[in-house]
Amino acid sequence: LSLPPGPRNWPWHYSPPVKSTQKSWIRYAEWKKVYGPVASYTRRKSFIIVINTAKAAVDLLEKRSRIYSDRPASVMVGELMEFDRSFFRLSISNPRFQIYRKLFHQELGPQAVKAHISTLERETRTYLRNLLREPANFRKHIKRFSSSIVIKIAFGYSVVSENDHFVGLVNAWFDHANSQLATAGQWMVDSYPFLKHLPRWLPGAAFLRFADEERKKHRELLSAPLNWVKTQIAEGKEIPSFASRRLSRPQRSPEDDDITKYVAASIYFGGGDTNAAALITFILLMVLHPEIQQRAREELDRVVGTDRLPNIDDAENLPYVNALIKEVLRFHPVAPLAVPHRVTEDDEYDGMRIPKGSTIVVNIWSILHDESVYPNHMKFDPERHLSNLTKSQAGPQPDPRNYVFGFGRRVCPGIHLAEVALFLAISSTLAVFEISKATDKDGNLITPRVAFAEGIVSFANAFDCAITPRSLAVMDLLNLGED
Numbered sequence: 001l002s003l004p005p006g007p008r009n010w011p012w013h014y015s016p017p018v019k020s021t022q023k024s025w026i027r028y029a030e031w032k033k034v035y036g037p038v039a040s041y042t043r044r045k046s047f048i049i050v051i052n053t054a055k056a057a058v059d060l061l062e063k064r065s066r067i068y069s070d071r072p073a074s075v076m077v078g079e080l081m082e083f084d085r086s087f088f089r090l091s092i093s094n095p096r097f098q099i100y101r102k103l104f105h106q107e108l109g110p111q112a113v114k115a116h117i118s119t120l121e122r123e124t125r126t127y128l129r130n131l132l133r134e135p136a137n138f139r140k141h142i143k144r145f146s147s148s149i150v151i152k153i154a155f156g157y158s159v160v161s162e163n164d165h166f167v168g169l170v171n172a173w174f175d176h177a178n179s180q181l182a183t184a185g186q187w188m189v190d191s192y193p194f195l196k197h198l199p200r201w202l203p204g205a206a207f208l209r210f211a212d213e214e215r216k217k218h219r220e221l222l223s224a225p226l227n228w229v230k231t232q233i234a235e236g237k238e239i240p241s242f243a244s245r246r247l248s249r250p251q252r253s254p255e256d257d258d259i260t261k262y263v264a265a266s267i268y269f270g271g272g273d274t275n276a277a278a279l280i281t282f283i284l285l286m287v288l289h290p291e292i293q294q295r296a297r298e299e300l301d302r303v304v305g306t307d308r309l310p311n312i313d314d315a316e317n318l319p320y321v322n323a324l325i326k327e328v329l330r331f332h333p334v335a336p337l338a339v340p341h342r343v344t345e346d347d348e349y350d351g352m353r354i355p356k357g358s359t360i361v362v363n364i365w366s367i368l369h370d371e372s373v374y375p376n377h378m379k380f381d382p383e384r385h386l387s388n389l390t391k392s393q394a395g396p397q398p399d400p401r402n403y404v405f406g407f408g409r410r411v412c413p414g415i416h417l418a419e420v421a422l423f424l425a426i427s428s429t430l431a432v433f434e435i436s437k438a439t440d441k442d443g444n445l446i447t448p449r450v451a452f453a454e455g456i457v458s459f460a461n462a463f464d465c466a467i468t469p470r471s472l473a474v475m476d477l478l479n480l481g482e483d
């Protein structure tokens, strides 16, 4: 059988998706027109398979999840910098995999997440108050909202100030992990593992000295929040959290504590930027679509009223707001290329050979912009997710949440928290504020460009907007509830 088709004539070091000015997900999506739903290319010694349709993604990553759920190995990032034990990179064959997923489920499964609703509601009110006080800095407030929730859940720490030391610490870990994880597979030693045995003093071994530094930083940053929790426990003033419950168990081994460290870090790392990216995309799309904003607001006024903020029990009665959230996730998926998987056995698909060890990249953006499934795909249109569509369309289009959170055994374990956080933040923002175009110094309206940055988590590029309270009365809502 032949390999999936794809561009073959690039030099070995040329990385087409990264070096192009076109965004990688758009370029990959264009491959679909040339090569079909499954394409492939070689990068250094890695064989990369790009999946561009929902059918192929489900057929392989869901229906054959037994062999499509590993992560690509990287000697540099995994072994030398010690990211191999992080949730995102952990091999499915590692016995810890089941433990991590189980612990996540216990803390953030569909039932467990209810225990965090009060934290989420409190952080939502803080975020709204910050928006009111300093609307131009909406990006910063959104990031703080997302981070505060996961720091509280993971470590019990409440973020109280703008320049919080703890947030700085965890952010430093995030930046470190994000930048290093992005380089996995790109180092020479990933293709030629014997290089890891080079003596450190050799001039050509600078990468090993760099890995040593990064490993040291990684260990320190991972341990710091946990040490804070240990001190709190020792002083008898711990606040219940994932880490405090795990560290308070009477019989624990060093292995147990190591697991706690990595799972707590993954709660933060998985939840910090993802929700923030979705919320910033929401603000951008609201600036551009006042009529959609207005319709959602009318629904909120009708169902919730104007004398309280929406709560999670309102969600089932707000079909248009839910459709709007789905459309935000579809229009620009938070992780357009998901997180790469790896196939652990030779396989065949649709007459093609899928070699064992191939890296599998699913283009979620392409799936959610498939014109045959989401007609007029570049139009931001929540209507497509409603069942009472206009005559020309049949039924609601497939729920984007089936794809944006990934696939098979690696599907995002933070999905339930993400859904509640997004609902509360989006519905409350709409209930309290009007989001519109900013004006320049001459009073002209500024229309933001719809542009997104590369990255595992992809953020909207910087843009300006105006965020103003709908009325004086709604401002009182921000002072309701316990803080």
Ligand code: HEM
Binding pocket: 087, 088, 089, 108, 150, 266, 267, 268, 269, 270, 271, 272, 274, 275, 278, 334, 335, 338, 339, 340, 341, 404, 405, 406, 407, 408, 409, 410, 411, 412, 413, 414, 415, 417, 418
């Ligand atoms: C809008 C919000 C979010 C989106 C779109 C999202 C998306 C994703 C995607 C695409 C993956 C990769 C799945 C795959 O490999 O097939 C993933 C993995 C993961 N996510 Fe999320 N996520 C979100 C929020 C969260 C939150 C709030 C948390 C934690 C509280 C979280 C924790 C994780 C973890 C730990 C993994 C790794 C799972 C594994 O490798 O087995 N995510 N997420």
